[in-house]
Amino acid sequence: MTTGSTGRRSPFASAAIYLAAAAIALYSAFPIYWMISSSLRPTQEMLTAPSLVPSRLTLQYYYSLLAQTDYPQQFLNSLVVALATVAITMVLSVMIAYGVTRQRIRGKKAIVAGMLYAYMFPPLLLAIPLYTMFALVGLNDTLLSLVISHLTMTMPLGVWFLWGFFKAMPFELEEAAMVDGCTRLGAFLRVVLPLSVPGLVTVAIFAFLLSWTDYTFALVMIGSDANKTVPLGLASMIGAFDLRWGDIMAGSTLIALPLFAAFVMLSRYFVQGLTAGAVKG
Amino acid sequence: MTRWMLPTFLAVGAIATLVLIVGPALYAVSLSFYHMTSLTSEPVFVGLAKYADVLSRAEFWNALVNGIVYAGVSIVLQVVLGIGFALILHQPFRGRALVRGLAFLPYLLPTVIAVLTFKWMVDGSLGIVTILMDDLGLPPIYWFETESAAMWSVILISVWLWTPFVTTTFLAALQTVPSQLYEAARVDGAGPVRRFFHVTLPVLRPILTVIILLRGVWMFNKFDVIWLTTGGGPIGATEHLPILSYRTAFALFDIGAGAAIATISFLFLSLAVFLYFRAFPMEDDA
Numbered sequence: 001m002t003t004g005s006t007g008r009r010s011p012f013a014s015a016a017i018y019l020a021a022a023a024i025a026l027y028s029a030f031p032i033y034w035m036i037s038s039s040l041r042p043t044q045e046m047l048t049a050p051s052l053v054p055s056r057l058t059l060q061y062y063y064s065l066l067a068q069t070d071y072p073q074q075f076l077n078s079l080v081v082a083l084a085t086v087a088i089t090m091v092l093s094v095m096i097a098y099g100v101t102r103q104r105i106r107g108k109k110a111i112v113a114g115m116l117y118a119y120m121f122p123p124l125l126l127a128i129p130l131y132t133m134f135a136l137v138g139l140n141d142t143l144l145s146l147v148i149s150h151l152t153m154t155m156p157l158g159v160w161f162l163w164g165f166f167k168a169m170p171f172e173l174e175e176a177a178m179v180d181g182c183t184r185l186g187a188f189l190r191v192v193l194p195l196s197v198p199g200l201v202t203v204a205i206f207a208f209l210l211s212w213t214d215y216t217f218a219l220v221m222i223g224s225d226a227n228k229t230v231p232l233g234l235a236s237m238i239g240a241f242d243l244r245w246g247d248i249m250a251g252s253t254l255i256a257l258p259l260f261a262a263f264v265m266l267s268r269y270f271v272q273g274l275t276a277g278a279v280k281g
Numbered sequence: 282m283t284r285w286m287l288p289t290f291l292a293v294g295a296i297a298t299l300v301l302i303v304g305p306a307l308y309a310v311s312l313s314f315y316h317m318t319s320l321t322s323e324p325v326f327v328g329l330a331k332y333a334d335v336l337s338r339a340e341f342w343n344a345l346v347n348g349i350v351y352a353g354v355s356i357v358l359q360v361v362l363g364i365g366f367a368l369i370l371h372q373p374f375r376g377r378a379l380v381r382g383l384a385f386l387p388y389l390l391p392t393v394i395a396v397l398t399f400k401w402m403v404d405g406s407l408g409i410v411t412i413l414m415d416d417l418g419l420p421p422i423y424w425f426e427t428e429s430a431a432m433w434s435v436i437l438i439s440v441w442l443w444t445p446f447v448t449t450t451f452l453a454a455l456q457t458v459p460s461q462l463y464e465a466a467r468v469d470g471a472g473p474v475r476r477f478f479h480v481t482l483p484v485l486r487p488i489l490t491v492i493i494l495l496r497g498v499w500m501f502n503k504f505d506v507i508w509l510t511t512g513g514g515p516i517g518a519t520e521h522l523p524i525l526s527y528r529t530a531f532a533l534f535d536i537g538a539g540a541a542i543a544t545i546s547f548l549f550l551s552l553a554v555f556l557y558f559r560a561f562p563m564e565d566d567a
Contacts, residue, residue, distance in 0.1 A: 020369045021380045029383045031441070032390070034409060035398045050409060092297050099290030111294050118302045119495075120550055122502045124526040125543040128536060129308035152301050159294075184286050213391035215505045220531065231393040235509055238397060245401050252394040259389040267382065274446060275453040 032256070039250040046246050061250040070225055071251055074233040078212060078255070081143050081229060085150040085211040086204050092151075093158025093203060094196075098188065100159075101166040102174075112163060115156035126152050127220040134221065141223045149217040154207040161206075161273065165199035166192075202273040205266060209259065230255045313541035319534060331541040340517060340525060341542070345549070348521030350432065351507070352500040355439045359496060360489075362440065363447025368477070370448070371455045381452070388445035395442050396509040399434075428518035431511045435519055439506050443499075447492055454488045455481070490561045494554065501550055522546040 009017075040057040041050065065071050100108045130149050134140040139148075169192065177187035193200075215231040222228055228236070234251050237244065263270055313331050315324035335341050370381050387395065402410045403424045411421065424434045458481060466476045482489075504523040507513060513520030513528065520528075522542060530539025 014374075017369060017372050017374050021374060021376070024366050024369060025380045025383045027441075028385075028387055028445070031395070031398050031402065032386055034402060035394070038401065046407070048407075050407070050412075092293065095290040096294030096297065099287050099294055103287040103291055105291065108291065111291075111298050114298045114302055120498050120502075120547065120554065121302075121306060122523055122526070122543050122546045122550070123504050124523055124530065124539065125309050125547050126302075126305050128526075128530050128540050128543060129305040129312060131531075132312065132536060133305070133308065148301070152305070155297060155301060188286070209389070213393075215391065215393050215509070219508075220527075231391050234397060235393050238400065245404070245407070248397055249401065252397055256390055256394055260386065263382070263385065263389055267385070270385070271449055271453060274449050 035249050035256070036253050039246065039253045041246065043246065061246040062254075065247045065250045065254075069247065069251075070228070070233060071230070071254075073226065074228050074230045075254070077143060077227060078229040078231075081146050081150065082208050082211040084143075084147045085154055086207045088147065088151060089154040089158045089207040090200060090204060092155055093162050094193075094200070096155075096159045097162035097166050098192065100163060102171070112159070115159045118152065118156040119160075121152075123216045127217060131220050141221065141227055143227055145221045146218060146227075146229070147211075149221055150207075150211045150214060153210050153214075157206055157210070158203040161203055162196070162199055165196060169195065198269070198272070201266065202269045205262065205269055206273050208262075212255070212259070309540045310544050313537055313544050315537050317536050324537075327537070331537045332545070335538055335541050335545065340520070341522075343517055344520050344522050344525040347432070347517075347519060348501060348523075348546075351436060351439075351519070351521055352497060352503075355436045355443075355500050356493060356496050358436065358440045359444045359447050360493060363444045363492075364451055366444065366448040367451040367455055370452055384448055385445045387442050388449075390442065392442065392505040393509060395438055396506060399438050400510070425511050426515060428515055431515060431519050435507050435510055438510065439500065439503065442506070443496065446496065450488065450492055451485070454485050458484050494557060497557075498550060498554065501553075502546075 037054055038046065038050070039061055040059070041054045042056060042058050043060070045051070045054060096111060100111055127149065130145070130152070131140065134142075134145045134148075139145045173191050173195070174184075174187040177191045178184065182190060213231065214229075215235065218229050218232040219235075222232060230251065234248060234255075237248050237251070312324075314326060314328060316327045316331070317324045366384055370377065370384065402408050403422070405411060405421075414421065423430055425431050462480045462484065463476055466480050471479060502523060504527065507519050507521065507524055508527070511519045513524040523546070526539050526542040526546065529535050529542060
């Protein structure tokens with residue numbers, strides 16, 4: 001059971017492993033299959049005992065979701081917030097992580113320690129003061145307030161991950177470039193950044209994931225329908241008078257699909273990010 | 282330019298850390314010393330009165346215990362399931378890459394979606410789980426309506442969502458265990474179970490210590506699963522500190538008491554982490 005290198009397995013052990021693997025697959029994927037298949041079922045099937053496989057597929061829930069609800073606006077809000085969060089996270093965390101690894105200065109450890117500590121903050125320990133501060137300066141209930149809130153999660157993640165990444169990168173690379181006549185900034189832009197692309201991709205992915213899936217901060221910060229993100233919008237559908245499960249499952253599928261697509265294309269960055277312990281969730 | 286680049290980067294870093302992390306945290310702590318009836322009203326300094334008030338309430342202690350139960354049980358289940366999954370997905374078999382991918386998927390789902398899908402599956406009349414259980418002649422479960430079932434339901438959803446974190450990190454770690462160790466153990470006549478407890482676990486102990494720490498911290502702070510399913514009910518059966526803090530600050534509009542609860546919660550967590558480090562020292566490879 002514990003080695004990956006055995007070539008001589010009894011048929012019984014083989015069967016047990018396939019059975020266990022099938023159980024893992026079923027446990028992990030069935031709810032997702034059920035979400036997607038429910039979003040594609042005809043209405044009359046949703047209102048009777050559903051079969052495991054839909055008898056025919058229809059996009060009616062997607063049409064009604066996109067045509068009759070605020071979903072398109074919410075999707076756009078989610079996208080704007082997530083992309084802005086990713087962009088700002090990248091700029092800030094690259095600058096901070098690079099500065100901390102390359103400058104000899106007392107107290108720089110405090111920045112990294114502060115970032116680590118931020119991992120442990122209860123969400124409300126940040127959400128309550130941020131909400132109060134935004135209300136004081138008139139930023140409450142704006143997408144910008146949500147971007148700033150998300151940065152409190154994504155920036156520590158980015159700094160922590162890139163800190164490890166830059167630390168492992170030999171300083172001689174930049175030195176060589178500077179000997180060849182590059183300025184420090186030139187060496188940073190032409191040598192360090194291109195070599196850091198894998199780390200940057202990982203940070204971008206997880207910043208996007210955190211922002212895109214966030215419910216807690218959106219619940220505190222956003223009040224008006226016009227500024228709701230998808231997680232907030234979907235959650236408020238469930239409190240509605242008539243439960244439109246088909247619409248809800250269609251909306252859920254639409255917001256999960258970009259994440260699944262990104263995972264299929266970039267799975268090694270996801271694994272890398274998790275194993276570096278860089279990720280909060 | 283060359284001389285100023287790194288200091289500029291560090292200055293940006295210091296400002297960002299102050300504005301986004303240190304500032305709000307200190308502000309939260311200072312809010313807990315004031316009484317405000319609304320956001321626009323003048324705050325009145327009340328010292329430690331909010332803390333005394335919070336600590337004297339039964340619902341605070343109830344929330345603390347619930348939070349420990351919720352975090353504790355879901356971590357144990359995540360770690361046991363995650364290690365089990367990783368051991369199986371470490372074996373060579375056809376279709377392994379696909380199953381590894383599927384086992385990761387729950388981690389990608391927004392909590393809201395996992396909750397909504399779960400609620401749809403256990404819907405009282407049309408949910409697939411309800412129907413299957415009825416077909417099998419099992420009595421219906423009131424997933425969120427009874428006190429005992431509600432806690433298990435929120436734990437179940439949390440375990441499903443975050444087991445992939447343990448599976449993936451442990452699986453990656455398994456691949457770093459030198460195979461000579463297994464060969465040696467096998468020569469000594471150790472079976473699979475003994476090889477796991479005497480080779481795998483000792484080698485992977487440091488990474489496991491980190492995994493449990495991270496998951497423990499995050500589960501203790503997790504707000505959304507419980508808020509979206511039971512809202513802390515029924516009758517406070519699943520209310521933990523994040524919910525109590527949210528409800529106090531934003532439903533009862535007692536910002537000071539809400540901030541006090543968040544602060545106490547953070548102090549408690551810091552103490553727990555400190556004791557954890559004492560019990561399981563980590564070598565510093567950072």
